[in-house]
Amino acid sequence: MNLKPETLARIDEVIPHYPSKRSATLPLLHLIQEDVGYIPQEAIEWVAARLELQPINVYEVVTFYPMFRQKPIGRRHVKVCRTLSCALLGAYRTCETFEREFGVRRGEVSADGEVTVDFVECLASCGTAPVVMIDDALHEKVDVARTQELSAQIRREAAARS
Amino acid sequence: MTSPAKTELVTVNIDGKEIAVPKGTNVIEAARLVGVDVPHYCYHPKLSVVGNCRMCLVEMGMPAVDPATKAPVMDPATGCQKINWIPRPQIGCATNASPGLHIRTQTPQIRDCREGVMEFLLINHPLDCPICDQAGECKLQEQSTGYGRGYSRFVEQKNVKPKRTQLGPRVTLDDERCILCSRCIRFSKEIAKDDVLGFIDRGSYSTLTCYPGRKLENNYSLNTVDICPVGALTSTDFRFKMRVWFLKQTNSLDTESSVGANTVVWSREGVIYRITPRRNDAVNDTWMADSGRLLYKAVRAESRLTAKDSLAALLARAETILRLSPGLAAVVGSGQSSVEEQFLTRQLAHALNAPAYLVSRTAEGDGILVSADRNPNVRGALVTGLVSDLPQPYLDDLGEAIDRGDVRTVVSVGEDLMAAGLSATQLAKISVIQLGTQVCASSVAASVVIPTLTVFEKAGTMINQQFRLQRFAKAVAGPVGAFDDLEVLARLIAAAGGPAEPSDLAGVWTRLAAEIPALRGLSYAAVPETGVVLDASPWASLPFVEGESLHHRPALVAASA
Ligand code: SF4
Ligand code: FES
Ligand code: FES
Numbered sequence: 111m112n113l114k115p116e117t118l119a120r121i122d123e124v125i126p127h128y129p130s131k132r133s134a135t136l137p138l139l140h141l142i143q144e145d146v147g148y149i150p151q152e153a154i155e156w157v158a159a160r161l162e163l164q165p166i167n168v169y170e171v172v173t174f175y176p177m178f179r180q181k182p183i184g185r186r187h188v189k190v191c192r193t194l195s196c197a198l199l200g201a202y203r204t205c206e207t208f209e210r211e212f213g214v215r216r217g218e219v220s221a222d223g224e225v226t227v228d229f230v231e232c233l234a235s236c237g238t239a240p241v242v243m244i245d246d247a248l249h250e251k252v253d254v255a256r257t258q259e260l261s262a263q264i265r266r267e268a269a270a271r272s
Numbered sequence: 273m274t275s276p277a278k279t280e281l282v283t284v285n286i287d288g289k290e291i292a293v294p295k296g297t298n299v300i301e302a303a304r305l306v307g308v309d310v311p312h313y314c315y316h317p318k319l320s321v322v323g324n325c326r327m328c329l330v331e332m333g334m335p336a337v338d339p340a341t342k343a344p345v346m347d348p349a350t351g352c353q354k355i356n357w358i359p360r361p362q363i364g365c366a367t368n369a370s371p372g373l374h375i376r377t378q379t380p381q382i383r384d385c386r387e388g389v390m391e392f393l394l395i396n397h398p399l400d401c402p403i404c405d406q407a408g409e410c411k412l413q414e415q416s417t418g419y420g421r422g423y424s425r426f427v428e429q430k431n432v433k434p435k436r437t438q439l440g441p442r443v444t445l446d447d448e449r450c451i452l453c454s455r456c457i458r459f460s461k462e463i464a465k466d467d468v469l470g471f472i473d474r475g476s477y478s479t480l481t482c483y484p485g486r487k488l489e490n491n492y493s494l495n496t497v498d499i500c501p502v503g504a505l506t507s508t509d510f511r512f513k514m515r516v517w518f519l520k521q522t523n524s525l526d527t528e529s530s531v532g533a534n535t536v537v538w539s540r541e542g543v544i545y546r547i548t549p550r551r552n553d554a555v556n557d558t559w560m561a562d563s564g565r566l567l568y569k570a571v572r573a574e575s576r577l578t579a580k581d582s583l584a585a586l587l588a589r590a591e592t593i594l595r596l597s598p599g600l601a602a603v604v605g606s607g608q609s610s611v612e613e614q615f616l617t618r619q620l621a622h623a624l625n626a627p628a629y630l631v632s633r634t635a636e637g638d639g640i641l642v643s644a645d646r647n648p649n650v651r652g653a654l655v656t657g658l659v660s661d662l663p664q665p666y667l668d669d670l671g672e673a674i675d676r677g678d679v680r681t682v683v684s685v686g687e688d689l690m691a692a693g694l695s696a697t698q699l700a701k702i703s704v705i706q707l708g709t710q711v712c713a714s715s716v717a718a719s720v721v722i723p724t725l726t727v728f729e730k731a732g733t734m735i736n737q738q739f740r741l742q743r744f745a746k747a748v749a750g751p752v753g754a755f756d757d758l759e760v761l762a763r764l765i766a767a768a769g770g771p772a773e774p775s776d777l778a779g780v781w782t783r784l785a786a787e788i789p790a791l792r793g794l795s796y797a798a799v800p801e802t803g804v805v806l807d808a809s810p811w812a813s814l815p816f817v818e819g820e821s822l823h824h825r826p827a828l829v830a831a832s833a
Contacts, residue, residue, distance in 0.1 A: 166483040
């Protein structure tokens with residue numbers, strides 16, 4: 111497992127916070143996903159060994175929580191809420207527009223490796239539905255026009271980086 | 273695990289019947305004692321309790337007491353103490369007996385609960401009983417009879433899941449049939465100590481799986497098939513071979529080691545189809561090793577010995593050989609023979625005035641149900657007086673005696689003399705009378721071969737590592753041209769000029785009960801299904817090879833600990 115020294119330090123720090131090592135499974139997975147971008151199988155086995163568990167115990171946790179990814183995603187993660195309020199106010203249209211803008215289907219990585227579009231469950235901003243999170247930033251009332259603006263912005267930022 | 277403390281008894285009331293049970297016994301077990309069946313899936317008496325299937329719901333009540341004075345509150349209508357019933361049902365598997373506990377299992381509410389749980393369990397179930405191996409011994413099928421709806425209200429699509437995953441070399445999984453009880457997971461973790469199974473994608477798509485890259489391949493994997501209450505886990509060997517309701521069940525023993533796990537042999541019309549464990553809480557609980565389940569393959573093996581000649585003709589040849597070199601014979605007995613056969617082997621050695629040998633078979637024990645002593649009945653040889661010391665792996669003494677010319681004839685009761693260390697040169701110097709079931713180097717070299725029966729084709733007893741005398745019964749008839757071991761031995765004794773010995777089980781037991789101090793007063797019929805522990809003190813100082821295993825601590829270890 112090739113983790114950054116900071117990640118390893120934080121892992122060492124977090125484990126003793128729990129009465130039993132097993133309880134540190136979730137925080138460790140979060141730290142690893144933050145570092146690597148997803149949870150490779152190797153990480154499952156690494157966490158198991160570190161917490162004196164069997165790999166299947168960690169694998170169960172990883173597959174239970176939708177926020178843990180077992181495959182790499184694009185550099186930018188577009189998360190469209192599809193729970194009730196957002197769904198009623200056009201979340202599907204929003205999601206489909208993102209998919210068209212980046213030529214990608216939900217759950218997949220765009221050809222240039224830039225974007226992954228996903229549906230997620232309620233982002234706790236139902237009053238301003240439909241809402242979208244791009245990486246850590248929340249965007250409210252994302253109708254088709256706003257979707258196109260946001261997409262253009264992502265493309266601009268990508269161009270600026272290259 | 274739910275082994276209740278032996279001491280304190282508490283009285284509980286189940287469906288109106290009072291019964292005293294050890295404190296802590298759960299409601300399912302307590303109800304069993306009064307003949308009340310509480311349907312259940314996830315609960316297993318030898319595994320931890322998780323309470324996830326909800327099939328065992330019962331109504332629960334406690335005697336009412338005045339909150340202030342703690343005085344019993346009486347019910348004027350009945351004159352008895354009033355029972356406060358909890359309005360909601362409780363799970364029986366996780367409810368333990370406490371004084372005055374009242375349980376109702378036959379109320380409309382409980383019926384409703386069971387029907388509700390069944391409907392949920394069947395929602396995603398493929399209902400493929402006609403092609404399912406579990407049919408006939410499926411708890412889901414059984415409970416459907418009592419609590420199923422008969423028609424489905426489910427109009428949505430059923431979940432689609434993997435239909436034939438090879439979890440390992442011996443176990444096949446149909447995930448659509450799995451009711452997510454987690455028995456197999458708990459067994460792997462708690463008993464086999466091989467935690468490879470788990471539920472992934474928990475939620476509507478919960479799927480039982482083995483960790484990617486690992487296999488359910490430990491030597492206990494088939495126990496998961498036994499305890500799976502539905503047809504999700506099936507034995508790759510038994511799959512699609514035979515409907516279970518056609519099979520006859522015969523109680524037998526696992527002869528792969530001195531543990532003597534209790535088994536059931538399942539056969540139809542003289543053919544064995546599978547072997548499963550039989551519960552014995554003092555020996556193997558409800559488990560057995562996978563390796564022991566394959567032993568029946570010896571019955572119809574390519575290498576099976578049968579004779580074209582009659583037994584009388586074979587015995588006549590044996591007699592000629594025995595007469596040729598009187599006083600120069602040796603007998604090699606076997607730790608795989610039954611107690612009765614070992615007794616007659618001893619009598620044969622006496623009649624021939626010949627030394628008796630035994631061959632040891634050892635390998636590493638697994639600490640569970642396969643011990644280091646791979647002979648099932650070395651203790652039988654000690655108890656019957658066939659030998660007085662523990663056997664060696666090789667017959668070096670016998671080899672030297674042959675080289676000296678002191679032994680010219682060897683009667684081998686089922687042992688391969690070559691595998692037991694005699695050289696081809698030594699074999700060439702002697703005449704061998706070989707008894708046995710399989711072709712081996714020594715049957716090839718023998719002057720007379722008398723084919724005998726496998727453990728599945730005869731009845732008898734064996735003495736396991738705990739000095740527990742256990743019975744095995746005859747499951748199928750032997751093939752034409754193989755002869756009953758007791759009859760062969762009794763007639764060999766006669767051929768050797770010895771006294772008349774009985775050749776039937778009851779007869780041999782009359783002799784055993786009279787001759788063998790440890791077996792005094794016993795008879796074959798009187799041995800309980802769970803066996804009887806003999807007085808082992810005469811052999812207490814012998815360095816038996818077994819280590820610790822389930823329900824067995826070697827006496828020497830126990831003493832020094
Ligand atoms: S496979 Fe069988 S034993 Fe295992 S969880 Fe499913 S139903 Fe239970
Ligand atoms: S439903 Fe979308 S934020 Fe709550
Ligand atoms: S047997 Fe009690 S919940 Fe499953």
